[in-house]
Amino acid sequence: MxxxxxxxxxxxxxxxxxxxxxxxxxxxxxxxxxxxxxxxxxxxxxxxxxxxxxxxxxxxxxxxxxxxDGMEHDKPNFQGFSLSLTVASEAEADKAFNALAKEGQIQMPIGKTFFSPRFGVVADKFGVSWMVIVPGEM
The missing domain is CATH 3.30.720.100 (Signal recognition particle alu RNA binding heterodimer, srp9/1)
Known part of the structure; x- marks a missing residue:
């Protein structure tokens, strides 16, 4: 599946x-x-x-x-989900996050969290929400 x-x-x-x-x-x-x-x-x-x-x-x-493009009835409404983008390094996380944030909206600034050395949430210019994350040590 x-x-x-x-x-x-x-x-x-x-x-x-x-x-x-x-x-x-x-x-x-x-x-x-x-x-x-x-x-x-x-x-x-x-x-x-x-x-x-x-x-x-x-x-x-x-x-x-x-x-x-769908049927172009309404403005896209990307709500209730995020795409999670896992990258290998903090530098990759910053690069991806900043690129997605251009003309977008930062929902949670990228930074260190208890579960990741680098994590942030951003809606890109199309309204798609992305969680950018570097896997943490478990």
């Missing part, structure tokens, strides 16, 4: 993919636009802009994250 996050960016998916490539070194493994759907007749709820992303998959480290 596998659980994979699937994020809907409501019109900003391509921008998000570029952002994660730049900030986290994401590798886009697959991307299909609505206009490339081989069964377009079976998709009556196509967005106005068929150049938008129907489905994409990116790899960040060992994790696969899927995403789409």
């Amino acid at each position: 596998t659980i994979q996050p699937y994020l809907f960016f409501n019109g900003r998916c391509e921008e998000a993919l570029e952002f994660y490539k730049k900030t986290l070194g994401a590798n886009v493994e697959m991307m299909m636009r609505f206009k490339e759907n081989p069964d377009a007749g079976a998709a009556p709820m196509m967005p106005k802009d068929t150049n938008k992303i129907m489905h994409a998959s990116m790899r960040i480290g060992d994790a696969q994250v899927m995403c789409s």
Whole structure:
């Protein structure tokens, strides 16, 4: 059994993919636009802009994250969850945290905690919440 996050960016998916490539070194493994759907007749709820992303998959480290523009009904509302980004060093944590925080919102400044030498929480410019952590000694 596998659980994979699937994020809907409501019109900003391509921008998000570029952002994660730049900030986290994401590798886009697959991307299909609505206009490339081989069964377009079976998709009556196509967005106005068929150049938008129907489905994409990116790899960040060992994790696969899927995403789409969705149907662009409303502003994305990423609430009730965070993506946890585990990195090997404090320098990597600071770099990732600061890159994600650019145009975003710091929810908990990055710093030392009782469970980690470096931990912080930030919502990126798309509203996706990230917990950046260096594993602590157990």
